[in-house]
Amino acid sequence: MTGAELVLKVLQQHGIKHIFGYPGGAIMPIYDALYDSDVQHFLCRHEQGAAFSAIGYARSTGTVGVCMATSGPGATNLVTGLADAMMDSVPVVAITGQVFSSLIGTDAFQEMDVLGMSLSITKHSFLVQSLDELADVLHQAFELAQSGRPGPVLVDIPKDIQIGSVDFEPYPIAQREFPTPSQDDIAQARDMIGAAQKPLFYVGGGVGAADAINEMQDLLEYTQIPAISTLKALGTVPTEYPYNLGFVGMHGNQAANLAVQECDLLICTGARFDDRVTGKLDTFAPHAKVIHLDIDPAEISKLRKADVSILANFKKLLPELKVAPHTPEWLARASGLIAEYAWRYDYPGEQIYAPRLLNQLSKTLPHDHVVSCDVGQHQMWVAQHMLFTSPRNHLSSGGAGTMGFGLPVAIGAQVARPDSVSVVVSGDGSFMMNVQELGTIKRFNLPVKIVLLDNQRLGMVKQWQELFFEERYSETNLSDNPDFVTLAKAFDIPALSIDKADQVDNALQTMINSDGPFLLHVQIDDKENVWPLVPPGKANDDMLEGNNT
């Protein structure tokens, strides 16, 4: 068989049924092999869309997402998506075509140093040097993407290797290996949990990445320790858990931010002390000892010194930490914070209040749904006001904060989970960054539901201009947006626009009950901001409050 056919064989061996991509000259042999393959290809309308769809596929299922592109600009268009996957530890394999090996380094047409570009935005990358190593490199790519801390892996394949002849040999899929934790460390952690007066779980995306959501929930149920969640962890701690303090950080719930400042033991579980979580680092959890549980040794004591650290497979580790401390005063304090800082939706006036709409949407969606969102104010409102039963149902660009993320990610999630309702919540700024993917939605008639919150502004930047730049609104006015309903209809996607609060219920029902894709355009007040807000450089208990807390 050819090297190109081998690529498809290896994909199938790793259970890959769907891939996202865009063809071009240097990857034509692989696309030719794809023509006769059982692997289903989803043609996106931009390579960045393909990369994000692979992310949506991976994050909504916990499996590997695969994207493909040609050399040069095809590969460069993948870069932002791969960087996003790197920041959020998403297992993605990207396959790029490269010019003939003999032309590499000659500035040939569409020849770029893709390997060089990939170094900082992938977990690892390969430029295949010979046909003999092609299969091995591809298998390594899949193993690496999923092992340890997951991440994106890029395989750049010159065209001569794609068209060369090679024998296919079955390859045993390796079992994943995990570090073996020290029993002394586990005993010490148990002692610290048992002795703590104000223990707090700080739950991160690593729990979901380790497929240890059930184990985390069992641990919470047993220990009854209050918990805060990062953006990527939302959905891990059950909404009905009585000591779920919610989302922590810059736009987190005040209950979460105050609790973390008061706790005496912080059990960091698959999180990384990101600056959007900690605020001013040396003021974060100032009274707490730290137990840091992770799979990545580089995260231990990177930003906050751990008193005890354990590297392990969470599925096995978390059950070993079942110690129930006796902390009635702390539990009463947590309950009090939760009650005191519950979100309020009693917004006056006729205009649509986005937080309330999102909370209504959350309660209206069927149980099996997945919400993707873009980046900006609406992203924070989704995190604050929508309720999730799994981190696989909330796909948000965390580390990279990439505008344009939502629409293609929702496509990937819909392909991966055809029976789920895939919803994207976007803003008018973000939506225009990958709006071409409406074409992909229509081409495959994917029933993605789009809620477009339109304040005709780059809202989050405008909010910061208002608060920190003396209301100097530099380049954040988008009042020349297109007519989004007409735009959707140009792609033959039904759409509806609303601007009054009393239209919301019917509009949400219309959208959810529609058979195919649907765009709900929601006009909101550009003066609405996201509250609370921990100003940059401030401690988490130094929050600015607004009108929705």
Place this chain on the structure above:
Amino acid sequence: MTHTINLTAQSRPEVMERVLRVVRHRGFALNSVEMNNCTTSNTLSIKLTVSGERPISNLENQLKKLYDVSQLELCQTQGMNESAVAMNA
């Protein structure tokens, strides 16, 4: 502070780029580098001298994460006792 790191890596054309990129990105300046190619084991021996104010353990951990790096040893730290390299608590 100045640190000397010895590492062994699989011999791939881009390995040195990977190592130097991590050194730069993680906040260290490269003072000297020495590389030897062992053709029999298909490995590279790389000796780096770097300087920087951040905890050297952060750089060590990031270099160890590189897929091609099989061994790493921090040999020497000058300018302050290694134990005094404080984390941000």
